[in-house]
Amino acid sequence: MPSVPRLWWRLLCLACTLAPAAAMANDYLNELIARSRALHLDERRQWHRLLHYSPDLTGPGVHGLADAPRFYLARDGKTNPRSELEATLAVFFSDVEETQQVQNPQCAFIARYRWLDNQLGFDPARMPRRRCPRFEAWRAALNPQSVTLVFPVAYLNNPPSMYGHTLLRIDAKDQDEKTRLLAYAINYAANTDEKNGVAFTIGALIGSYPGMFSMLPYYLKVREYSDLENRDIWEYELNLTPEEIERLLMHVWELAPVYFDYWFFDENCSYYLLEVLEVARPSLDLTSRFRWWAIPSDTVRVVLEQPGLLKRVVYRPSNATLIRHRLGPMSEGERAWVGELARGRAAPQSPEFAALPAAERARVLEVGLDYLNYLRATGRSPVAEPEPLAHALLLERSSLGDQPADPPVPVLEVRPDQGHGTSRLALGGGRRDGANFVELRARPSYHALLDPDGGYTRGAQLEFFDFAVRDYGKGIGPRLEDLKLVNIVSISPRNEFFQPLSWKIDTGWTRRRLASGAEPLVFEVHGGPGLAWTVPDSLRGNTMIYAFLESTAEIDKRLENGFALGAGASFGALTDLSARWRAEVYARGQRFFAGDTDTAWAAGLRQRYALATDWALRLDLSRERQENQSWNAALISLHHYF
């Protein structure tokens, strides 16, 4: 890609040596500019889409979201659509020859060229058409037939992946059900070497990384999401016409060397895919609702809402999901074999194993191998040298020939795009410590433990900016009851095969009872590790029980010594009494040993009854003790998700 200064230098030189030709070109350029102004092309939606112009927050202007200077051909191109359009027309006269290092501008900005050509009808005698061999070879390699929106689901254990991810897959003409792996994926991601998930998230929150589009074989992404991170993938095949696919690919080609500042909340992986789809099909408006934040599952929803755009959905279970699915119906004996073989504690040649029927041996070997690979991929290889172990299992399985396969993993009933809305508003009322109240609670995202699970991961809570305002009437009056900036709980049940750690962290302002009886809002940070199990079946149970070690730090000048540090534990059990009805009992205690010392505890019962996908009823009962004062609380509220 030529840098802009170099390009302009070339054009300048051209002008010197080819004055008459340049004059002619100039005439035609002026003509084109005049016609573009008459048609108000710089105001057209498609021009703004191609340049990714976004309305300024204040004032009537726009600014381009792309941050790479090379994307703008006019010096003020970032904020002046007309200037950019006219500069674009000008560079199309360039006769720069295409090489491996540079392209002619008609090729480097091929989507703009095509659109302007459609609008103005370039005369090839006066503006020679350049061939674009590199683009054509690239497009031929993709051999595009259709486009699929791919959604690896949310993954709590890696902050940047907590909301999931989206990428595009370009399906080829000679591709079928069995060869999806061979397609190319187009992915927008932040370009950084940052290895630490928390540090990355902070960097991304403040827009410190450049985001870029990249392309790579889909099979690499599947290996990454399915085998390494063990995230299910949903593939939404779209109905784009050949012309729309062409526009999409031309625009992706234009964007290839361009970076956009990557912002975790709004201008993230999912947002730019929507902008690319809008270029492909100009009649779409996918991005205007994502002014402040773009949650990947919401971006999938908006695409699916467009009539006729979704062709089909394919569910791709992860390695861990497949293993769980196959372990479930196994007998205790079979499960034991899986564990022993995968861990190298039993040999496939042993007589006890050989005595089993071939079909059973095949199944055990297959699951054992997948499980061994799962352990290796997650950094928990059971032996120092897993390769010979895996190889032994492979050879043993191959010696058994064809065997009946297990039924495939059933497609989940509720897809990620079909779950409850990511924002929630709740209206309720109750009684606390002898005072009645009404409550309004709101939360922009995302999903709580008690929320209906469909489309989300059970046990994975992720909430941002959850707050409640209560009016206690006479006496206390109205007040901000609590505000949690972030509230994450990851309850991951353990069994003999999967031993994840559970954890939680939350921070924000909460009401803290003082010895005087006052209840100021104090700032707190709270969290800790935990363990969880499902009962009664360790692999498929309905009830989750958990135990956490938790510590708390509170800061407020009204506390004795201005702060409090506490440590303690919590326990609970969460169960689904029916498909709509979930209940949780819990108890927690914190011994504040420094600062404002205290022994605090709380216990309660929470229930949720789902009325519809986006409506639920909650009933919470609790008893709490702080500063030697105890009180009961009850709350009933109606939740609406949107």
Add this chain to the structure above:
Amino acid sequence: MKKLLIAAVLSAVPAIASAVDNLGGCGWGQKLFNGQSGIAPNVLAATTNGLFPNTFSMSFGTSGCAQDGAIRSNWKTAMFIDGNKPRLARDMSIGNGETLDALAHLIGVRDADHAKFNRAAQENLSRIFPSENAPTEQVLVALKQVLAEDRDLAQYASSM
């Protein structure tokens, strides 16, 4: 949302990269297959930005095995095997699977010969994968030989 990129970790850990893949620097190699655990694991991922700074970048131009991010057709099979060895070996041992189907497609196996191809791979697993992470070139050569020995599959060996 974003893939965490770890540049060249494994190239600095010779013990793990047991077999040097001799694909002229074009292989995906072992990089895919080792992960880490922990509360906030950093996932090793191969994307164009991290481990392959420009080789597979669109609009980068040409490298030995790719042009503007698209893998050259004569490298496709080798790159596919290189990036999918554990899965390929697994599918071969079972006698079917998506990854094996994709390989068959790359080699050009017609539908009618698919079952034969799967069977040949399964029966000759130890030749094709003498070890689980055999060098890609070795796997290719062995696979070619296995196909060549079968009357119906020999036609595909020559196109590999």
